[in-house]
Amino acid sequence: QVQLVESGGGSVQAGGSLRLSCAASGYVYSSRCMGWFRRAPGKEREGVAVIYTGDRSSYYTDSVKGRFTISRDNAKRTVYLQMNSLKPEDTAMYYCAAAVYGDSCRTASEYNYWGQGTQVTVSS
Numbered sequence: 001q002v003q004l005v006e007s008g009g010g011s012v013q014a015g016g017s018l019r020l021s022c023a024a025s026g027y028v029y030s031s032r033c034m035g036w037f038r039r040a041p042g043k044e045r046e047g048v049a050v051i052y053t054g055d056r057s058s059y060y061t062d063s064v065k066g067r068f069t070i071s072r073d074n075a076k077r078t079v080y081l082q083m084n085s086l087k088p089e090d091t092a093m094y095y096c097a098a099a100v101y102g103d104s105c106r107t108a109s110e111y112n113y114w115g116q117g118t119q120v121t122v123s124s
Contacts, residue, residue: 002026002113004096009118012086020081020118022096028113029077031098033105036070036081038092038120048094049081050105059106063089086122093117 008020020036035050049070050059058070069082079096097111104110 002028004028004098004113004115006094006096006115006118009094009120011121011123014087014122014124016086016122017082017084018086018120020083020094020096020120022079022081022115024077024079024096024098028098028100029074031100031102031112033099033102033110034070034072034079035097035099035105035111036079037095037097037108037111038090039095040089040092043092045095045108046092047106047108051079052105083120086120088122088124091120091122093119 003025005023033050033052036048037045038048039045051070067085072079095117096115098113099105099110100112102110
């Protein structure tokens with residue numbers, strides 16, 4: 001059974017840090033790309049970060065560059081999103097996703113599997 005299970009969300013004050021984890025089961029972890037997306041109330045879903053399985057390169061949306069880091073631990077079949085210097089505008093539900101045969105992996109439509117989400121709330 002394919003599963004992506006996120007954890008690590010919570011409430012933090014502005015300037016604080018959180019680390020999100022995404023445990024992947026099955027062959028999903030070998031997908032071409034693993035990504036983190038977020039959706040804030042009343043806003044469109046937004047791609048936050050991507051890590052490419054082949055060369056472990058990464059991509060970040062401009063608003064999180066220099067603050068967020070995506071990484072993966074193959075032994076644990078887990079993808080992480082380290083979030084530092086959090087801002088109130090980072091408040092959202094965060095989702096982990098896997099794109100088995102993704103191309104750029106920067107659009108949600110390329111992703112085949114999704115986790116249930118974990119809430120991140122940043123207060124000012």
